[in-house]
Amino acid sequence: MSAMKNSVFSQKIYSFLLAAYRWYLQTPERSLNGAYDAALKIKEIEDKHFNGNKIDTGSAMYSNSVMDYFESDLNKLLKTAKMRLTEFRASRWFLNEENHKAADKAGIEFLSPSFVLERLNFIDGVISKYTTIPEPISSQVVLVKPLTPPVDSAITPALPPKISTKDVENKSDKKPKGKTDTMGVLPRSILSTISRLQVELDPNSEEEVIQSFRQAQRRTIISIRFILLLIIVPLLTHQIAKAFVVGPAVDRLRTTEQAQVFLNYEMEEEALGELQRFEERIKFENLISNAPQLSPEHIEIELKDKATEIAEEFRRESSNAIKNVFADMFSVVAFIWLMVTSKSSIAVLKDFFDHIVYGLSDSAKAFIIILFTDIFVGFHSPHGWEVLLEGVSRHWGLPANRDFIFLFIATFPVILDTIFKYWIFRYLNRISPSAVATYRNMNE
Incomplete structure (x- = not known):
């Protein structure tokens, strides 16, 4: 009986390994078909909505919302096609003649070279329209x-x-040459x-103004939406992970009987101080009230109930701090994933901030620079950094290390101040020297 079970088990393992090996041998064909399907979908959008032409995100045929929809689909399909092509090349590189012989024995037929070349030419013809190569x-x-x-x-x-x-x-x-490297007579x-007069006299200036306005509107919408995503996605990830993933796991591992009440000595000191104040308040009220005096046994019972309540409160706070650590990890992963998958949105956001910052007046630039420098590296900034670091330590259940806080305050604002001054000297002084002069006058 045991020999029969071993034989059945061996057959299952052999069939599983054979299926895995067949899947490995079919990887090039599967990758090529995935890239070809993505290219077909792009071609279908071009033929159906753009008269067979390239999907132009600046086209005036559709509204901004419709173009955002097409652009999102295009980016997904292009990414899929490129990833599948990379997988196709890598799998073709690993397959050798022995693999081909094994595939023939397993009954797997590879695609013919002419068929592969035909599909590759079609995929390259579609993708090349959207690949910018510097000339x-x-x-x-x-x-x-x-x-x-x-x-x-x-x-x-x-x-x-x-x-x-x-x-x-x-x-x-x-x-x-750039504007900062040239000097005119x-x-x-x-x-x-003169340039503005030439533009105003140009008969095509109206169309250019409309097109420029649409591009600016589109840039603003994409930037604001991306900023909201950068804020909302990590917060939602933190709350969802804490409520449905991290929270149940921590509650299951930290039982009420075995869970540690205090994560650090600061929590313990805070709990003892609260219990001591409660005891002193009971004694004070007992002395000044006209009611009958409480017996020491009754006071001891109330102190025990209060201690149990305080312990339960700090046990929940300790569990919440542990949950925050792991939930913040999920938030960081979500933020990094959003930054990696949104390179085009980051470029648009940078352009958006460049237009805002360098479009301000000189006094506004100087005001914003002074405001930020005074908040982060000013005379009163150490108090703000101290409160911020203590809040982060409490959020993660860590004791507030005073030596680390003082060392951070003594070094990090100095580094920020150096970066601000270098940016003013290196960039702002070339782009807008009048703003730098206004900033110096306001500082004085």
């Missing part, structure tokens, strides 16, 4: 940035910068006024 700048054609008003807040540009086909001119080997305000 080398020749010595005869140079892209020249049009004249635009400087970022300095004293001059308000009429239109955001835009490069069109009119800006391509045949020039010699001159490398385009005429003041920038005169050049910006």
Whole structure:
């Protein structure tokens, strides 16, 4: 009987290993089919909604919400196709002639080379439309940035910068220089006024204004939505993980009888102080009241009930601190995942903040810089850092280490102050020197 059971068990293991090996041998075909299906879906969207053309996110055929929908589907399908192609190449690299012979014995037929090449050509033809490859700048054609008003807040540009086909001119080997590296003979305000007049006299300026407004509106919507996601997703992850994953596990492991009441000595001192104040209040009320005096036994019973209540309260607080540690890990993972999968949104958000920050007036820039520096590295900032670090320690159930807090306050604000000063000297002083002058005057 035991020999029969062993034989059945061996057959199950053999069939399982054979199925796993068949799955391994079919990995290239499965990966290629996945990439081909994703490319087919992209082609279907192009044919159905864009007349066979590229899915252009700046198209004026649909509203912003519809274009966001198409862009989301496009990004998912492109990511799927690229991942499947990478898996296809890796699996093809690991398979050798012995694997092909084993596949023939197992009855697995590989795709023909012509069929594979046909599908690869189709996939590359679809994906290549959305893959930006930087073209080398020749010595005869140079892209020249049009004249635009400087970022300095004293001059308000009429239109955001835009490069069109009119800006391509045949020039010699001159490398385009930024605004901070060039100095003109005429003041920038005169050049910006001339540029604004040219734009206003251009018959196509109205369409460009509308298109620029739509791009700015689209950038704002994407940025605000991404900021909300960065705030809401970690908070929701923390609450959901704490309520449904971490909480039940901690409650099951920390039983009421075996659970430690205090995680650190600060909790214990706080509980003893609370019990001592309760005892003193009972004695004080017993002395000043006209009611009959309480017996020592009755006072002892009330103290015991209060001690049990305090112990239960601090036991819950200790469990909550442990839950916070693991729930915060889930939140950090969710935040990192959101940052990794949203590189395009991060680029849009950076552009959004650049337009906001560098579009402010000089006094507004100086006010915001002084506000942030005084909050984080100012004279009163150590008190704020101390409260923040103590709150974090209490959130995780850790004792507030005074030496670590004082060392952090003595070093981290200094590093932040150095970073602020370097940014002002390295970047802001070149982009908006008038804002730096205003900042120095306000500081003095």
